[in-house]
Amino acid sequence: MTEAMEQHQIDELLLEIQSEEAAREHLRQIHSRTDRLFAGLMALQFLAAVLAAVIITPRTWIGAESSVHVHVYSAIAIGGTLAAFPIFLALRCPGKTITRHTIAVAQVMFSGLFIHLSGGRIETHFHVFGSLAFLAFYRDWRVLVPATAVVAVDHLVRGVFWPESVFGVIAAAPWRAFEHAGWVLFEDIFLAYSCIRGAREVRIMAERRTRLELVNATIEKEVFQRTQELQAQTDALTREMEERKLLENQLVEAQKLESIGQLAAGIAHEINTPTQYVSDNTRFLEKQFSNMMRVLDRYAEQIDPDAPAKSWQERTEEIRTTLKEVKYDFLRQEIPAAIDQSLEGLDRISKIVRAMKDFSHPGSEEKEEADLNQAIDSTVTVCHNRWKYAADMDLELDPALPPVPCHLAEFNQVILNLVVNAADAIHEHAEGAPGGGRIVIRTAAVDGAAEVHVSDNGGGIPDDIRENIFDPFFTTKDVGKGTGQGLAISRDIITKKHGGQLRCDTVPGEGTTFVIRLPLDDAEPLREAA
Amino acid sequence: MRSEESLEVLFVDDEKRVLDGLRRSFFDKSEDWSMRFAPSAEDALRLMDERPADVVISDMRMPSMDGAALLGEIRLRWPATVRFILSGQTNQAELMENIGAVHQFVQKPCTPDALDRAVTRTLRLAAQMEFGSRSALATSLGSLPVVPDIYRELLAALDDVDSDAEMIGRVVERDIGMTTKLLQMVNSAFFGLPRHVCAVKDAIVLIGTANLRELAITGRVFDVLSDDSRSSSSIAELWKASADVGALAADLARVNRQPVAVCDAARLAGTLSVIGRAILAHSEPDRFASAVDEASSGRTTLNDAEAMELGVTQQTVGAYALGLWGFDDEIVEAVAHQTEPERGHVRELSHPLPYVHLARSSYQNSLLVPRITPADEWLDSLGLYSTTGSKAA
Structure with a gap:
């Protein structure tokens, strides 16, 4: 005073x-x-x-x-x-x-x-x-x-x-x-x-x-002061908006890296397993090749003019002994299977490697026409390890689906998030009584939009949290299992970056279906459906 | 142990092609090994019910019941079975968390030879130990108990930003339960190290303090005794005595101008030299107690009393357990032959056995680790000698 x-x-x-x-x-x-x-x-x-x-x-x-x-x-x-x-x-x-x-x-x-x-x-x-x-x-x-x-x-x-x-x-x-x-x-x-x-x-x-x-x-x-304050506020707001935009981008990137990190261990497992049996089989074939050569050598001797004369009986006995020694029946049975399985294993490995290449497609500023069916197939392969212990996977991909303009890397990320969520939902639902899990991914062109349905027969989403599932940081998973960013970012990617829609149909106790709709014409974003 | 009959091996993997590959790989061994293949944990348990296996080699990740759960179940129901994991997983933390019932981890892809060696080695050890039917004393063990005070000290050291691997290592070294678990982890084939790790601080560096902290806190890796447990104080005393023996053995190796690696091995072998006592006291408390009574009456040595009461000595059980956990042959041999080194074939000064033997024959600070008689002739042949009751030089 x-x-x-x-x-x-x-x-x-x-x-x-x-x-x-x-x-x-x-x-x-x-x-x-x-x-x-x-x-x-x-x-x-x-x-x-x-x-x-x-x-x-x-x-x-x-x-x-x-x-x-x-x-x-x-x-x-x-x-x-x-x-x-x-x-x-x-x-x-x-x-x-x-x-x-x-x-x-x-x-x-x-x-x-x-x-x-x-x-x-x-x-x-x-x-x-x-x-x-x-x-x-x-x-x-x-x-x-x-x-x-x-x-x-x-x-x-x-x-x-x-x-x-x-x-x-x-x-x-x-x-x-x-x-x-x-x-x-x-x-x-x-x-x-x-x-x-x-x-x-x-x-x-x-x-x-x-x-x-x-x-x-x-x-x-x-x-003057007010003007300055206002200017400062405007500047701060502009900066904040820029930062937010940057953060949003970083968040998408971070979530992608997180899921890739989780995937990496799974992919290693996916590759190590076929490598195990391909190498086992190859070693087996290497060993058995010498056994086969022994048999062939024995036969070759029979037509060698310089070899001492032998009776038919002696000859058959000789061959029969050799066949028995090399376990001929076993070889007949195992060698073709070993070759088949080795080739399957190599196919498996190259498919995983190819899928990894597709999945990690570098993001681009501009949308590109992409084959969503192939993208889904690759993503599902890459994260095989994340769902195979929980569920069977059915892909019902419409071959008539036209190319869709999209940011492929980010679309893959959305599919990955949805598949991982589906697998987790089934896993949680089946706790104690496993088996019977099923994930279905369906594609179709409907009314100028490409639709992708990702359905699971897990426990569905309870009514009281249905409104929260797209909120950032909302998660029902244990600490360390999920950041709660997956669905929030997925929605962002589909609606903001693609002008599409992402909705969720769920029946508690029966399962959940996420529906992605992407416009086929880039110039006409889908309007928010009623 | 089963030199006459063939060895029962059970492979478990949810990928049929892996089982086919293994079957073909070990086709040549079909005379020594009787192999069965289960495509799931449930099938494996069914096959075990029909006829128990000597060795189970299981995949880790399988639908419904996974490898860790399967081996846990097998440990309880068929304690004599040796339990291996053969996994393509690369996530160390996840594997280590599930180490409880697992004797050894083998990383996919592995050559048939490597798997063969791992299996054959444990069987060879079992045969050498002349167990008869008592091998379950070692195989049934999940892990050795951890003293609660030292466990708390470890947590404090892990939380302290100033502590490094060496400081944390000094805490871990004082508890044999933690020491064996950490070294089992890093020495399992999973880490793929070219040599065996004997120093606790090296193990901590390999695991990483952050990982170790996570593992320690989950409480699934260390079997921490409760504070009021009856055996808690005697385990604490035993662990303290064994840490002393280890330190003494390391000193003796250093005095004899051995390189650091030998000193580390001597410390480890010395520290682990008495784990057999903990195993026997834990698995057969009554019989072991009467063996101790028998020995304390002076009529017989503890080892003879153990052999009479339990059918095995503590050195044998301890050594076999270490072998199962993938510890180096030298450590296993040093523990196995510590009281009667002349019965083994060790004749080198670079082996930890002489120092463990010397340490045991001079250490007399604890009734739980009684002093043993030095094998003077054998020591002489190595150019070492002991003066009873004092350190050898």
């Missing part, structure tokens, strides 16, 4: 100083302006004095001799002096105190000059009153003091020593000078009063203006 008061006092003081300064400045302007006015007036008065001298008393006669009257010379000399110095000051130092006091003295001395030139005409005395009123323009009562003093002294001195010059008579009563001075003082009272009021008005005006300026400045400052 005291602090606020102190601040207020400081503000007031500052305001006072500022308004005082403004008032002084305004007065200075008035003084300068008036100085200039008087400079002009002085010049005019000088000309008027000379003209008056020439008109009223041009010549003087002493006997027959006529010469230019002394008035003319005195008007030129005195008037010139009176006018020159104030004009000089007014031009040289306008607004200075000395200037206006000098002007005041000079002005009333002009009055004296005019009175003298007019031969002390009483009417010319009005020039004094006019001059004083004029001096009041300064709004400085102090200029009236030397002016009045000069008038008084002039009247007094000339009234005593040269009454003709001031009153137009040879002899004047001394009180006349005092009376004139009294009238002058009488006017001074009003003029001083108006000067003081004028000056005070100037001060009040100045204070008002200063206050106004101050308020204006405050408002301007506030407006």
Whole structure:
């Protein structure tokens, strides 16, 4: 509170100083302006004095001799002096105190000059009153003091020593000078009063203006501040939006990496298993090849002309023994199976490797026409390890499905998420009583859209969480098993990046079907179905 | 053990082609091995019911019942059966979590020779140990008990950001239950290391402290005794004594200017030298107790009393258990022959046996690990000698 008061006092003081300064400045302007006015007036008065001298008393006669009257010379000399110095000051130092006091003295001395030139005409005395009123323009009562003093002294001195010059008579009563001075003082009272009021008005005006300026400045400052704040907010918002966009992209990427990380171990397993039996079989074939060669060698001996003669009996016995030794029946049976299974194993491995290549198709900025059936087949192969222990997989892919414009890498990610979810749902549902799990993926072109159905016969989604399944970070899986990003990101990918739809049909206890719909025409995103 | 009859081997894998491949691979062995093949865990249990197998080699991931569950079941119902996992999995953490009932992991793809060696080795050990029917004492064991105080210390060390593998290793080394489990993990074929790891701190580096922390916390890897367990204090004392023996053996190896690897092996063999006692006390508490009584009366040695009461000695059971868990032959031999080294064929100073024998014949700080008589002649032949009751040099 005291602090606020102190601040207020400081503000007031500052305001006072500022308004005082403004008032002084305004007065200075008035003084300068008036100085200039008087400079002009002085010049005019000088000309008027000379003209008056020439008109009223041009010549003087002493006997027959006529010469230019002394008035003319005195008007030129005195008037010139009176006018020159104030004009000089007014031009040289306008607004200075000395200037206006000098002007005041000079002005009333002009009055004296005019009175003298007019031969002390009483009417010319009005020039004094006019001059004083004029001096009041300064709004400085102090200029009236030397002016009045000069008038008084002039009247007094000339009234005593040269009454003709001031009153137009040879002899004047001394009180006349005092009376004139009294009238002058009488006017001074009003003029001083108006000067003081004028000056005070100037001060009040100045204070008002200063206050106004101050308020204006405050408002301007506030407006500036607000503008800046608004700008900062706008900037922050823009930045935030950019960051969010970046984060969203990173999230998609992170979820992809997470699922790839999970897949990697599974893929290794998927490759290690066939490698095991391919290598077992190949080693077996290597060993059995030598056994087969033994049999062939035995046969070759039979047709060798250099070989010793043998009876048919001996020959059959020999062959029969060898066949028995190499376990011929076993070989007949096992070798073709070993070759078949090795080839199957190699097919399996190359299919996985090819599927990995398809699945990890680099993402592109632009959509590309893609064969969704093949993409689904690859993705299912890549994540074989994730579902094979939970379910059988049926692919009912419509071969007539036209190419669909899409971001293939991200579409694969969605399929992967849905398949993994389906496998987990079946696994959870079948806890304790495994077997009978089934995942079906079906594709078809329906009404200008490609539809992909991913169905499982797991436990379905309970009513109370059905609304949450697409929420980020929502998961029912154990800690460490899922981040809860899969469906949120899948929906994002399908709706935002492809202008498609992702919906979920579920019957608790029976299973869940996720339906992806992608527009066949890239230019026409699917409208949100009712 | 079954030198006369053929060995019963049961393969389990949900991929029929893997079973076919194995059948063809071991076709030549059909005279020594009687092989059966089960396409699922349930089929395997059915076949075991018909006729128990000596060795089960199972895949890990299978629909419904997986390999870990199958081997767990087999451990309970057929404790004498040797239990192997043959898996294509590469996820270490997942495998280690399921190590409980598993004697050894073998990584797919593996050559028939490697699998053959692993199987044959355990059988050879069993034959050497002259078990008769008592091999189940070793095979039935899932893991050795862990002292709760040391387990808590391990958790604290794992949570401490300043602790490194060496500091954590020093904690683990004091508990034989944790030591054996960690070394079993890293020495299983799954890690595919070219040599056997003997130092606990190396094992911790290989597993990684983060993994170890996860494994320790799940509580599925270590068999931690409860604080009020009756055997808890005696196990704690036994583990402490064995850690001392291990340290002593390592010192002796160092004094004899052996390289670090030999010192590590000597420490490990010394530390593990008395696990047989824990196994016997755990599996046959009453009979073992009467053997201890018999020996303490002074009429006979503990080993003879064990042989009489239980049909095996603690060294034999301990060595066989280590063999089952895939420990190096040297460690197995050192544990097996620690009391009577002359009965083995070890004649090298780079073998841990001399140092374990010396350590055992000089250590006398615990009644649980009684001092043994030094085999002076055998030591002489190696150029070593012992001064009874003091360290040898």
